[in-house]
Amino acid sequence: MDGKPGLRELKKQRTHAAISDAAIALFLEHGFNQVSVAQVAEAAEVSKRTLFAYFPTKEDLVVHRLADHETEIARIVRARPARTAPLTAVREHFLEGLRERDPITGLNDHPQVRRVHRMILDAPSLVARMERFKAGAERALAQALQETADTPELTARLAAVQIVAVHWALAQDNAERLAYGESADVRYAGAVADAELAFALLENGLRDLTSQR
Known part of the structure; x- marks a missing residue:
């Protein structure tokens, strides 16, 4: 063989x-x-x-192209170097994806990628199917956090929901901008700034939202 x-x-x-x-x-x-x-x-x-x-x-005819990414964040957490925090590994991976114009970050303006993103945004059944994809990513990440970081079940589940939601929101923002005409190169600096802010909020536990003026 x-x-x-x-x-x-x-x-x-x-x-x-x-x-x-x-x-x-x-x-x-x-x-x-x-x-x-x-x-x-x-x-x-x-x-x-x-x-x-x-x-x-019918929706699987489109979404299957993203199937490998459903457990991607979980794989990054499992494969992170020793003494690297899970959130740090996810952040660095997302920033690398932006640099490489990985379609999963939404920052890829190849004509077909742009058209596929726009097609998904315009079809409610595809948007709903992507929500199932998102839920699968949350479950996989929660399990990875429990197994590799000795995280309690509830903490892992809540952390996974937040991390995946941030990842998702960043990618959606980028995809929407590119789907309607903005180029990846023009968007790049803003995408990086948004990602840095988003991961900083995760790391700080949203404490800035509760601080008094």
Whole structure:
């Protein structure tokens, strides 16, 4: 065994990619709500039954491209260097993502990435599906905090909700700006400043909001 996928697995990968590519092309051309699953299946030259075997819902045809990112923050926490605080690791990873124009930070203005973000924002069912994605990220991070930082269950859960929400809000702000015309280079300095402020608020426990003038 050389570790390479067999012919059956390669065929499955090609079918998966063909369905995904056909779906995204149709959605971007006509709109997510205007394209049926039957049309996607026809364009990919597969049956509806085969399509649903790979993608259980229409929304999964889009969201699956982000699937690897659902547990990304948890993976960063688990893989952080010794004596590095979880929040520090997440902050540095997000800032690195901004520098590299990682689409998950919202700071990527490649035409197709921009169009996909705008499509998600304009489709309520996709927005709802992304909320499930967000909830999965919270659960994974809470578990990582408990297992690697000896964090009590409630503390880990509350921390995960806040960290994921901040990550999410920052990315959404960037994506919305770029989806409607702003370039990644123009947005970069503001995105970094917003991220620094957001993580500082997390680190300080929002104490500035309770201080008296």
